[in-house]
Amino acid sequence: MAAPKVTPLAEYAGKSRGERLWKQALKHREGAKLSLARALLLLESCRQTEGLPTPIRRARALERIAEGIPIFIEPEELLVGAFSSRPMYFEWYPEYAVDQAILSQDLDGMLAEPYTQKDVARVIDYFQAGCLQGSFFALMDEAQKAHIAETCEDGAWVYRAKTTLDIDRGYHAVDHEKALRKGFLGVLAEVEAELAATAVVDDDSLRKVDFLQALAIVLKAGIRYAERYADLARALAKKATGRRREELERIAAVCDRVPAHPARTFPEAIQSSLFLHILIHLESRAQESPGRMDQFLYPCYAQDLREGKITPEQALELLECYRVKLSTLRLFSSIKYNEIVSGEAQYHNVTLGGQTADGRDATNELSYLFLRAAERTRTPHPTLSIRCHDRMPRQLALRGLELVRAGLGFPAFFNDASDIPWLLATGAPLAEARTHCISGCVHAIVPGRTSPFDVLFISIAKCLELALHNGFDPRTKKQLGPRTGEFARMKGYDDLWAAFTAQVEHFSREGGVLIGRQRVYRSQRIPALLSSAFTDDCIRRGKTALADGARYNIIIQSAVGMIDAVDSLAAVRRCVFAEGAVGRSELLEALAMNFDNREALRKRLLRAPKYGNDDDFADGIAAELYGWWWRMVSAIEGPYGTRQLPAPYSISVHGAAGKRTGALPSGRLAGHPLADGSVSPCQGMDVKGPTAVINSAAKIDQVPLFGTLLNMKFHPSAMKSQEDLAKIYTLIEAYFAEGGKHAQFNVVDAKTLREAQRHPERHKSLMVRVAGYSAYFTELGTNVQDEIIQRTEFASA
Amino acid sequence: MNPIRGVVFNIQRCSLHDGPGIRTTVFLKGCPLGCFWCQNPESQATSAELLYDRRKCTLCGACRSACPHGAVRLVQGKPTYDRTLCRGCGRCCPVCPNEARSLSGKTMSADEVLAEVRRDVKFYRRSGGGVTLSGGEPMSQPRFSRELLGRCRQEGLHTTLDTCGAAPWARLRGVLEQADFVLLDIKHLDPAKHAAATGRDNRLILANAKRIAKLKPLRLRIPLIPGFNDDAAAIGAIAAFARNELGGPAIDLLPYNRLGEIKYDFLDREGPALLTQTDERLRELEALLGDTR
């Protein structure tokens, strides 16, 4: 299907409504403060509901928030609802974590009017002991706590302990299609029918009834929230004139209708979906992936178009408003959390294209309009993912690459041919596998049927460091892992491999137990209700999506620094065991000194084969390690009968973990970030260009992995013409033909080039291409580098 | 029979701008011209040459012990490289801990080159790409060029010859037979100016251009050299020649870039001091090409 022609609305020639709204939002952002509206409503409700069953208490809390949180409609807004009581403000979710970092922060300048430090103290007082994170760790004995402190992010950083307690990361996508088709009232009827059919005869049935009653409360609360907006819009309309008055009246009419009832028009559909998204966040702070919006909004769009109720321009305007809305979500949380999340990363992920349940190409006009809206507003969220397959129009991918070229950093490209077999292998029927969406960053799931998942981040690079030291961590000077043998006495590579894999397995199991426990704890203490109402088969089973209400119940392990381990193993295998050029003790000594005065040795290690250069020696180790790892992880049992899924990706954990990892045999220095992504080469180590990187990554069997991540950087000079974009798309196609799962491109900006000038070693692979000529940036003379930086700056201005 | 071997100074994978599709460009050493602006000065001589990056050198002296020809001597206690004694054997390169020394020019068989080329076949197939032979000037190694392109073709790969056209027709024709596509550099139509800037006049080049145009699909590339040919008269003349004599092939203007500048330092040679054309200037010149693009 072709992209619809979009000409700007005459009255908005120049800037679109979305652009103006976003500009406005950015202005609000500057003075944004911490609102206590949600926290105080929560506190009030919790005090009143003491003694009631937990699901009911949570439901009453959302009800109180939905009815009481101050609401507003910004000038020009067409879509309503907000993540906070004032535009771009932060709301606090103290029931998850009252972190020490918050306690010690000077909140004075940060607090919104009329809140005071006294209010903060009241909230802390009530939630500090009982909050999820605090109470979870309070359950542990001192020895356990000490072990975690030594091993996890506050110590050696072998794995991350506080993964899922401070925030609901929302690797989840609810059934928006159902919300639009049935409305909240339709789902309420479903809940009530299930209630009527459930006799209380034992503990389980009692729990089920509590849960279902809680669902009924939150569904009604959601409807009430929309009614407040209808009233507000009507009140504002009375004061408004002309065009804005009509707009406000239309908003009121839409809010009268949805989310209570089925959506009949495109504006109703997108508003209903937005309400659901926001309400889930207000309840549990989740950052859901909206999923396949071009699919579930399409029936209403097509019908409106047929009936002449909407033009593509008007739909585009709504999509722009939607983008601005999702970009107003701010996260206030502990310093600890911020350390690991890239900027304000939020996992709202909208999936475009892909296939229909019966295997046809699903691309439609909305797929293109979503891209256009992102290009126009340039908001960071929601991120876009394009599902690629053989029968898709190339035009969609090329349009996507135009956005990449514009510097948006998305869309990312995903491969149906690798994700669908994966989903089939996990038990999904074909029709469901074909309608998957991307959730979180890179994970293909069946929306509305899959549980949210907790993640164990484990540093494979750290495990290698431990293996080289017989389980001892040289940085913290603690024996953390099992004693897997002195490196100095190892006879060959196989010994090191055995020691290393034993370390990885030890911590994968240990960490697996910990996140399993967190999962159960979280689903019992803070049951997520509204998202469960829109996840099959929670209603029928009477359980939350996080317990075993969801049809596909998953929990994941994520490997960080896998490629650092690969490059290190390759260097040891080549330099120590094959060539005998480096002694075992000599290597350990050099690592201990962070290669100080051992530059020659480090250079030698750096010259050893590195993953990402289409070198079979290094790539073979990557393929073997991944193959071993996914089998090992998949055999570990999780809570509620789940299996741990192997999901290698790093968000920005590679930075935090890297800080606590010593020098590695790959030649990486102590404290440097680990490799980014899961199948991307270590920074600056790929010097043979993108085709070599792709060949390396394609040697890893990716189908059995729950999402992989390949980042590639291009200087804008490689993306100038449409022809260039077509060639770059060819790279993706070739990668996907061999089972690659994901590819994402970044255009190098002037800032990165300056970084490369300062640290040439980390950016060796950066290539500048001009017609008929290409060169590695770091090899150029400083004056020429400066000229390129200037030009790059100019081009993006 | 000994396989024919060639001197290669670079194999560039994932070339996006050297012919159709995604390509691997094989750069051969040696060039019959001596353009003063050459962006690959390390390609001009046919034999291997040492590139020495003084910025990276820490004067550790490791190369001195490795050199069998005494080309690195101690001068006032510092290891000092003397190019006149250097034979380009490359022994000093792997011992340098700072990657300050590298050799431009590696003797390779067609098989060895093909092994590298084959690694990206899937990308050529999907993008309509293939292999480009460039340089230097591939025609300075005609037997190897013919062999290499022929072997690529046997494997079903699309072949492109990137040439300056300054070679005897009989030899050029032999290589052209194995090429599916030609990128031809034309620098100037004025024989005297051409001779002054490149060391040879352009009569052979222009005559060959006409012959090539009859045999093969062709694309002209004009390197825009400040003060030499980046003016309306010079470009207009080439465009007219292309239209009238070559059947109007596509023409690319390649704005001057300074990416190769540093390599003059690596070779202890004086480089040109030229500046890149502005985008505006480029657009003006492009307008002269009319619909040949």
Ligand code: SF4
């Ligand atoms: S290339 Fe050979 S001759 Fe020249 S400096 Fe190095 S070792 Fe000596």
Ligand code: SF4
């Ligand atoms: S070996 Fe390298 S760093 Fe040492 S003196 Fe020679 S060029 Fe300089």
